[in-house]
Amino acid sequence: MGSDPQSAIASLDARSERVPPPEAFAATARVRDPEVLRRADEDWQGWWAEQAEHLRWLRPWDRVLHWDPPHAQWFVGGRLNVADNCLDRHVEAGHGDQVAFHWEGEPGDARSLTYAELRDEVARCANALRELGVGKGDRVNVYLPMIPELPVVMLACARIGAIHSVVFAGFSAQSLTDRIEDAGSRVLVTADGSYRKGRTVPLKEAADDAMAATDLVDACLVVRRTGDPVAMEPGRDHWYHEVVGRQDADCPPEPMDAEDVLFILYTSGTTGKPKGITHTTGGYLTQVASTARLVFDLQPDHDVYWCAADIGWVTGHSYIVYGPLANRVTSLLYEGAPDHPAPDRLWEMVARHRATILYTAPTAIRAFMRAGPEHPAAHDLSSLRLLGSVGEPINPEAWRWYHEHIGGGRCPIVDTWWQTETGAIMITPLPGLTHAKPGAAQQPFPGIKPVVVDDRGDPVAPGEGGYLTLQRPWPAMLRTIWGDDQRYRDTYWSRFGSDVYFAGDGAKLDEDGDLWLLGRVDDVMNVSGHRLSTTEVESALVDHPAVAEAAVSGRADALTGQAIVAFVTLAGEAEEHDGLADELRAHVADRIGKLARPAELHVAPDLPKTRSGKIMRRLLTDLAEGREPGDVTTLANPDAIRALAERTRQARAAARSPGNSE
Numbered sequence: 001m002g003s004d005p006q007s008a009i010a011s012l013d014a015r016s017e018r019v020p021p022p023e024a025f026a027a028t029a030r031v032r033d034p035e036v037l038r039r040a041d042e043d044w045q046g047w048w049a050e051q052a053e054h055l056r057w058l059r060p061w062d063r064v065l066h067w068d069p070p071h072a073q074w075f076v077g078g079r080l081n082v083a084d085n086c087l088d089r090h091v092e093a094g095h096g097d098q099v100a101f102h103w104e105g106e107p108g109d110a111r112s113l114t115y116a117e118l119r120d121e122v123a124r125c126a127n128a129l130r131e132l133g134v135g136k137g138d139r140v141n142v143y144l145p146m147i148p149e150l151p152v153v154m155l156a157c158a159r160i161g162a163i164h165s166v167v168f169a170g171f172s173a174q175s176l177t178d179r180i181e182d183a184g185s186r187v188l189v190t191a192d193g194s195y196r197k198g199r200t201v202p203l204k205e206a207a208d209d210a211m212a213a214t215d216l217v218d219a220c221l222v223v224r225r226t227g228d229p230v231a232m233e234p235g236r237d238h239w240y241h242e243v244v245g246r247q248d249a250d251c252p253p254e255p256m257d258a259e260d261v262l263f264i265l266y267t268s269g270t271t272g273k274p275k276g277i278t279h280t281t282g283g284y285l286t287q288v289a290s291t292a293r294l295v296f297d298l299q300p301d302h303d304v305y306w307c308a309a310d311i312g313w314v315t316g317h318s319y320i321v322y323g324p325l326a327n328r329v330t331s332l333l334y335e336g337a338p339d340h341p342a343p344d345r346l347w348e349m350v351a352r353h354r355a356t357i358l359y360t361a362p363t364a365i366r367a368f369m370r371a372g373p374e375h376p377a378a379h380d381l382s383s384l385r386l387l388g389s390v391g392e393p394i395n396p397e398a399w400r401w402y403h404e405h406i407g408g409g410r411c412p413i414v415d416t417w418w419q420t421e422t423g424a425i426m427i428t429p430l431p432g433l434t435h436a437k438p439g440a441a442q443q444p445f446p447g448i449k450p451v452v453v454d455d456r457g458d459p460v461a462p463g464e465g466g467y468l469t470l471q472r473p474w475p476a477m478l479r480t481i482w483g484d485d486q487r488y489r490d491t492y493w494s495r496f497g498s499d500v501y502f503a504g505d506g507a508k509l510d511e512d513g514d515l516w517l518l519g520r521v522d523d524v525m526n527v528s529g530h531r532l533s534t535t536e537v538e539s540a541l542v543d544h545p546a547v548a549e550a551a552v553s554g555r556a557d558a559l560t561g562q563a564i565v566a567f568v569t570l571a572g573e574a575e576e577h578d579g580l581a582d583e584l585r586a587h588v589a590d591r592i593g594k595l596a597r598p599a600e601l602h603v604a605p606d607l608p609k610t611r612s613g614k615i616m617r618r619l620l621t622d623l624a625e626g627r628e629p630g631d632v633t634t635l636a637n638p639d640a641i642r643a644l645a646e647r648t649r650q651a652r653a654a655a656r657s658p659g660n661s662e
């Protein structure tokens with residue numbers, strides 16, 4: 001739990017004011033009747049079956065759920081195709097000319113794709129993948145920036161039953177290699193480069209390094225985005241526009257079993273090795289479509305919806321690609337940085353496109369707060385009617401700022417709790433119904449059963465903190481960890497029994513029965529809404545020749561939620577020198593990606609250890625958080641922590657003193 005759960009709870013209690021749904025919004029909202037929640041609770045399988053009926057099934061299911069804990073099968077025997085549901089059925093219903101995506105590149109270039117155009121492009125891309133030998137069940141790795149080809153490739157995979165594994169374009173070559181190898185992909189789709197903060201990022205170079213480190217990839221499709229020169233290996237590398245451009249736009253969607261795998265997405269756990277979270281077809285699409293429709297109150301004929309996440313994260317998979325398209329909504333898709341070329345980039349886009357819904361992360365909201373309310377104030381944001389938040393608890397200050405300066409006091413805010421593993425939103429206000437409490441995700445989505453429990457697995461009393469568990473299977477739940485079902489059982493379903501899902505988050509239930517999320521209780525850090533494990537960063541540090549040992553901890557950060565603090569000891573002949581910290585930070589960027597770079601790095605002669613030789617992380621967390629280290633009596637080397645505390649203090653004082661930039 002972030003730092004001190006009890007003090008977090010106390011400060012939350014003081015602020016339990018309620019904000020009712022704006023009348024104008026509630027009058028037309030999709031969910032207005034609280035009965036929905038009660039009914040869904042009484043017959044949750046019936047509720048999910050009702051939600052599944054919104055999709056087009058090629059064969060009806062025989063049974064809603066087969067639950068053999070911890071393995072679930074939803075809509076057993078049913079057949080459907082995700083691309084068919086997201087595209088073809090809308091085109092067939094006469095909506096081919098409706099825009100699916102208004103895309104904007106960072107430099108200002110733009111492209112709009114209608115549902116008919118997107119369907120055709122997806123079909124051509126699907127045929128291109130087939131030409132490269134991709135068939136049902138094969139894995140395709142995707143390493144693309146936020147350009148239209150990214151959703152196109154995902155949907156093309158879905159169309160032919162291939163499994164996509166999207167790797168965030170900010171991840172390093174090494175991370176890409178690891179994910180290619182774990183998934184066993186023969187095909188990679190990437191781009192020459194991408195735009196970020198006014199510069200081009202050489203994506204193909206990273207892809208080349210990744211492919212050089214494995215002999216698995218024998219075909220690579222390359223999208224031309226920046227036009228920067230790239231090396232193309234004959235026989236292996238193909239230009240996307242050439243191969244896709246010559247294909248037919250006819251490619252009948254493959255009828256998939258509801259339980260066939262749709263995608264793998266890697267996420268950080270408590271060890272150094274990321275987990276391939278595995279999602280299937282029917283249940284995933286059912287819950288993603290249903291939550292998108294009811295939580296964002298989607299009105300397909302009117303809304304211009306914008307989820308400002310990256311498709312490389314689960315938020316983008318579920319709420320940029322599959323949820324909105326399944327609901328036939330018009331979305332915005334933006335390639336670049338939110339503050340480029342100026343801090344008002346997002347607001348200028350909201351105003352120009354008359355966006356009605358915005359879904360973003362608290363870390364972004366805090367960055368907007370810092371930039372100042374004059375930036376949104378300079379634009380007409382009156383088209384907005386609903387705001388969403390995801391990725392970490394939203395602090396009430398940020399909630400209020402978002403409500404006032406972006407929502408004009410007129411928009412409900414949905415604070416949505418969910419995980420890569422849950423696939424879709426699980427805990428959230430319903431915007432036409434729930435009286436919002438700034439800072440709380442509040443209520444289970446209909447059909448979901450969260451229970452806050454103590455160490456023994458017993459439900460805690462209202463007001464007490466505990467562990468968040470989910471005590472009913474849900475359609476979009478992960479089915480396994482790719483290639484490691486034992487780890488699936490151990491990580492999620494062993495702490496409180498094989499039918500109780502342990503989310504890894506702390507939570508509390510207040511006197512009104514509303515849920516407050518209190519942050520992770522394990523060694524997973526949350527930096528700008530992105531999950532990173534302490535061990536993952538430690539492994540990257542230790543991998544540098546100068547480092548002997550490393551211990552990493554997250555500390556609270558006003559902007560990014562948590563910031564990474566690293567403590568290292570040096571190897572044999574290595575010496576501390578100016579620039580070493582930067583070198584190590586660059587090394588971590590190289591191994592994992594820039595987002596994993598420690599904000600602070602302290603070199604120490606020794607790390608605090610127990611007599612059995614384990615690093616006492618708890619004490620390092622105290623230091624990282626700027627607290628006095630707690631109980632040191634069990635340490636084998638109590639001097640180590642005192643020396644380290646002194647160094648940390650000095651380094652921080654130096655960083656604050658004038659003349660020091662960083």
Ligand code: 7RM
Binds near residue numbers: 267415419518
């Ligand atoms: C969607 C996503 C999951 C972790 C989760 C929490 C934290 C996400 C909220 C939140 C409080 C929220 N997937 N988290 N949303 N905490 N309130 N509304 O973020 O797999 O990348 O991260 O993020 O700790 O366990 S994720």
